Structure formats: structure tokens, C-alpha cells
Amino acid sequence: MxxxxxxxxxxxxxxxxxxxxxxxxxxxxxxxxxxxxxxxxxNPGVEEYITEKIKKGIFDAQSFAWKAGKAAWKDGHFDYVKPLPDIWNNGNGSPIKLTKDSEAFTGEEFDKYVSGNPIDVKGYNFALEDDRRKLFLKIKDTYSLFNYGTVYIINQMFFLSKGAIPxxxxxxxxxxxxxxxxxxxxxxxxxxxxxxxxxxxxxxxxxxxxxxxxxxxxxxxxxxxxxxxxxxxxxxxxxxxxxxxxxxxxxxxxxxxxxxxxxxx
Structure with a gap:
């Protein structure tokens, strides 16, 4: 069909x-x-909150937390399932690290990493396959983190493109x-x-x-x-x-x- x-x-x-x-x-x-x-x-509150981030092209630790299944809605506000000082895992439960042998990131450290490594998407035409590939490579090389894999890179592309890349x-x-x-x-x-x-x-x-x-x-x-x-x-x-x-x-x-x-x- x-x-x-x-x-x-x-x-x-x-x-x-x-x-x-x-x-x-x-x-x-x-x-x-x-x-x-x-x-x-x-939770509808989480969905509404995340949708606003998509519209604004914002990728941050909360955007990652949502994709990794850590998003929660508490007292009318977006929250993490676990507090930021905890070890920061991906959706499979594997810890995000700077390298394979380094210590696992806490949520606060991951948040600082995202803030310190912005991805500029100006000049990318998201309708072109070659530009989508280039953006994937840009994020992959910038976010050369252990256990930060394909799904999370594409998730980042999704937010940064305001949803133009699904x-x-x-x-x-x-x-x-x-x-x-x-x-x-x-x-x-x-x-x-x-x-x-x-x-x-x-x-x-x-x-x-x-x-x-x-x-x-x-x-x-x-x-x-x-x-x-x-x-x-x-x-x-x-x-x-x-x-x-x-x-x-x-x-x-x-x-x-x-x-x-x-x-x-």
C-alpha cells in the first residue's frame, strides 16, 4: 500500500x-x-514544552533527556526523571562519556558540554541529502562522545532544523x-x-x-x-x-x- x-x-x-x-x-x-x-x-505538559523547543530550534540537555526517556512533568514544570547530579545515561542505560575510558558525565556536565559546543546550522539546506549528511558529520565530529550514537545525533538534527529533518x-x-x-x-x-x-x-x-x-x-x-x-x-x-x-x-x-x-x- x-x-x-x-x-x-x-x-x-x-x-x-x-x-x-x-x-x-x-x-x-x-x-x-x-x-x-x-x-x-x-505527559501532555512534556509534549507541549518540547514542541516549543522544536519550533525555536533549541537543542539542550532537556532535548536529549526527552529523547532518552528521562523527561517528566512535575508540579507543572518540565523535570528530569533523575536529578542532574546523577550519571547521565542514554536510552539504553549506557553512560554518556567524553571517551570510552573517562568518567561518565553527570547531567550538569552534559548540560555544560552542550552549551560549550553549539552547532551553527546557518547555511545548511535541510531539503538536500548532501547537506543532511554534512550536518550529521558535523555533529558526529563535534559531539565525539562515547555512547552518544546515531539516534541522538539525528535527534539533535531534528531540534536544530526545527523539525525540517524528521x-x-x-x-x-x-x-x-x-x-x-x-x-x-x-x-x-x-x-x-x-x-x-x-x-x-x-x-x-x-x-x-x-x-x-x-x-x-x-x-x-x-x-x-x-x-x-x-x-x-x-x-x-x-x-x-x-x-x-x-x-x-x-x-x-x-x-x-x-x-x-x-x-x-
């Missing part, structure tokens, strides 16, 4: 993304949609690939993102001009354009796709039931 009805898809799945007491979702709705009730949903998540990749193939998310396979220094390997040599991480992002963007062509920079928006579509894709990537639903006979 190629072009999808984005409105119906977003309406069906994006509501599962937010964990709002004002808009509870029944167990029956979870079951009917094939969505696990253990889904790690997001954020990457394997579950969203699974979702759009399943939609393109006309299968359920359970029937398609997307591996974990390549390591940030991995190159395509040919029969005779390693091609060091390209990076598999960039190829992975480009494949995801191609699939989005194939399945949701009318949603790309919709109405002239700077964002590649809307937050609502991104949310719906992330949710659907966890689903065990194919969309659109087939009526029982």
Missing part, C-alpha cells in the same frame, strides 16, 4: 501517545487497536515500512540504527564517503514521502511531518494489528 489517508491514521493512533487524565483511553480501545497497555506514553525512531520506521508493504508491524523487520561510524561495505572496499546512519535516515524519509506525500511540509510548514503524524507512527510501530482494520466476515 502506498499513499495513506493521513487524517484517519492520525485520528486512530496519535491519541494513544499522550497519557492525559482528562482524556482516558479504555482497555477495550487499547485491545481493539492492538496497542499494548504498557506503552510508554507521554526525528528518527525504529518504531516509527517499522510503522511506515509496514504501511508501505501493506503488512502489520509484526510482519516487518527494521534493525536497530547503525552505529554512527559504520560505513557501507562493498565487495572490495569500505566506502568511507557515506555512513549507514545517514542511509537509514534517508530510507525513513523516502518511506514517509511514499506513504504520506501530502503530509510532507504540509501547508508550507518547516517541519517535515507534523508532531501528530510522528506520534501516530510511533504508536502504530508498537501495534500487533494491521491498519486499516479488516472487517470480520
Amino acid at each position: 502506498s499513499k495513506m489517508d493521513a487524517y484517519s491514521f492520525i485520528k486512530q493512533y496519535s491519541r494513544f501517545y499522550l497519557d492525559s487524565p482528562q482524556d482516558p483511553i479504555s482497555d477495550e480501545d487499547f485491545n481493539n487497536a492492538g496497542i499494548p497497555k504498557t506503552l510508554n506514553r507521554t 526525528i528518527y525512531d525504529r518504531f516509527a520506521h517499522v510503522a511506515v515500512k509496514a504501511l508501505r508493504m501493506g503488512k502489520s508491524p509484526l510482519e516487518v523487520f527494521v534493525p536497530d540504527a547503525p552505529l554512527k561510524n559504520d560505513h557501507p561495505k562493498g565487495k572490495d572496499r569500505v566506502n568511507k564517503e557515506y555512513f549507514l546512519a545517514v542511509n537509514n535516515l534517508e530510507e525513513y524519509m523516502w518511506l514517509l514521502n511514499e506513504v504520506f506525500p501530502d503530509e510532507i511540509h504540509k501547508n508550507g510548514d518547516i517541519m517535515f511531518i507534523s508532531r501528530e503524524l510522528d506520534q501516530a507512527l510511533w504508536v502504530y510501530g508498537h501495534a500487533i494489528r494491521k491498519w486499516p482494520f479488516e472487517e470480520s466476515k
